[in-house]
Amino acid sequence: MAERAPIARSPISPAPPVTVEYGWEISARRTSADLRIMDCTPLVKILVRASIDGGVARALEVPFGRAACDERGVLVVGSGPGEWLLLAPPGAGTETVRRVEEVRDREIVSILDVTHGRALVRISGEEAVDLLAKVCGIDFSDEVTPDGTAFRSSVAKLTTDVVRDDQDGVRSYLLHCERSFGQYLFDSLHDAGDEFGIEIEGFAGSKALSQPG
Amino acid sequence: MILIPCPWCGPRNVSEFRYADEAKVRPDPNATTPERWRTYLYMRDNPAGWTTEKWFHRAGCRRYFTLERDTVSNAVRAAEASREV
Ligand SMILES: [Zn+2]
Numbered sequence: 082m083a084e085r086a087p088i089a090r091s092p093i094s095p096a097p098p099v100t101v102e103y104g105w106e107i108s109a110r111r112t113s114a115d116l117r118i119m120d121c122t123p124l125v126k127i128l129v130r131a132s133i134d135g136g137v138a139r140a141l142e143v144p145f146g147r148a149a150c151d152e153r154g155v156l157v158v159g160s161g162p163g164e165w166l167l168l169a170p171p172g173a174g175t176e177t178v179r180r181v182e183e184v185r186d187r188e189i190v191s192i193l194d195v196t197h198g199r200a201l202v203r204i205s206g207e208e209a210v211d212l213l214a215k216v217c218g219i220d221f222s223d224e225v226t227p228d229g230t231a232f233r234s235s236v237a238k239l240t241t242d243v244v245r246d247d248q249d250g251v252r253s254y255l256l257h258c259e260r261s262f263g264q265y266l267f268d269s270l271h272d273a274g275d276e277f278g279i280e281i282e283g284f285a286g287s288k289a290l291s292q293p294g
Numbered sequence: 295m296i297l298i299p300c301p302w303c304g305p306r307n308v309s310e311f312r313y314a315d316e317a318k319v320r321p322d323p324n325a326t327t328p329e330r331w332r333t334y335l336y337m338r339d340n341p342a343g344w345t346t347e348k349w350f351h352r353a354g355c356r357r358y359f360t361l362e363r364d365t366v367s368n369a370v371r372a373a374e375a376s377r378e379v
Contacts, residue, residue: 145302145355161355162302218307232303233354235310240353 091122092200092263096281103171108283116206116274117282120267121255121289124201125174127167128193129181136186141165148231148244150291156255158231160242166257168201170286200263203246203289204270205253208277213254215273217243237269248291296368301376302355310353317346317360317373342366346373 088106095108105123131137133145141157143149143165148158155177156168169177174194181192204212210221216237219226226232228247233240242257258266271279282288296308316338321330339345342365349361360373 162357233356234303234306235353 089123089197091120092260093120093122093202093267094264095120095283100283102284103286105171105284108281110281110283112280112282114206114278114280116208116212116277116279117204118267118271118274118279119203119205119282119289120263120284121201121203122199122263123171123284123286124196124289125167125169125171125177126195126199126201126257127169127174127177127181128195129165129167129190131163131165131186131190132188133163135188135190137165137181137184137190138163140181140184146231148229148246154290154292156244156246156290158242158244160231160233160257166242168255168290170290198260200258200260200266202256202263202267202270203253204256204274204279205248205251206277206279207252208274209252209254212270212274212277212279213243216269217241219243221245237266237273239266239269241266246291248288296370298349298351298361298370299372299376300351300354300357301359301372302357303351306351306354310351312350312352314348314350314358317348340365 088101089104090106095106096110098109099106100109103123143157143159145159145162148156150156158166160166167177174196178192213221217234219234226245228245230245233242236256239258239262244255246255247253297305298308298311299305321334344362344364347361347363348358350358360376361370362373363370
């Protein structure tokens with residue numbers, strides 16, 4: 082009998098057609114709509130907690146409130162004071178954890194792989210601003226929240242990490258929440274985007290994270 | 295709506311926060327008397343006017359901080375050294 086590898090499932094049910102890639106059950110749907118929503122849960126999510134000004138903080142380089150892609154294509158998000166969220170392509174978990182483990186820090190550092198404990202959604206398109214304005218009290222204008230901004234706030238009454246991560250000059254946001262709220266967040270955003278013609282796009286590694294360089 | 299000035303996140307809607315008591319110094323449990331400990335746990339000054347409070351940014355940075363609030367008008371202002379609780 083052939084050996085069967087486990088298949089990971091997002092808390093957000095995939096829109097048909099469904100396929101398996103990267104070890105995850107994902108939607109294979111493609112769209113050409115200007116406003117798109119993608120379940121990016123298959124991305125590796127590493128949560129790092131360390132002192133605000135220690136060795137890990139210096140190595141990660143990104144302060145609270147900002148997000149930046151490093152040279153290996155890992156999106157480093159300064160998600161809280163002394164807290165970072167590292168987003169990496171599927172399968173890069175061990176490598177990403179090891180790189181943080183190697184950093185010397187005088188204070189206690191905690192590194193936790195929350196890939197399967199959280200949900201991650203990406204909204205892309207210029208009208209993402211109007212969509213988010215319906216469900217979040219933050220000012221999404223370029224002056225207040227330019228590309229590379231990260232913050233945690235209430236989105237559709239749910240505590241959510243929001244990262245502005247534009248792709249090829251097109252406005253794009255990543256939204257990160259607890260796994261059990263994933264379907265709710267996805268549905269809320271999809272509903273809010275209905276009037277702007279939002280469409281679901283299946284997970285694609287190359288589109289979920291910006292490429293380095 | 296009350297806008298709470300979080301020292302980490304900036305002004306946010308009060309619904310993102312949790313009130314976490316009047317700001318006061320916790321007595322050393324090994325040196326205090328039962329009366330002082332009980333006062334610390336249960337007694338509040340509850341003034342009409344400006345008071346110094348601890349707040350928790352539940353839906354944001356998840357930090358405790360110090361805030362000044364007028365209990366009559368609900369006006370708020372950042373406390374000095376607001377990041378220290
Ligand atoms: Zn805050």
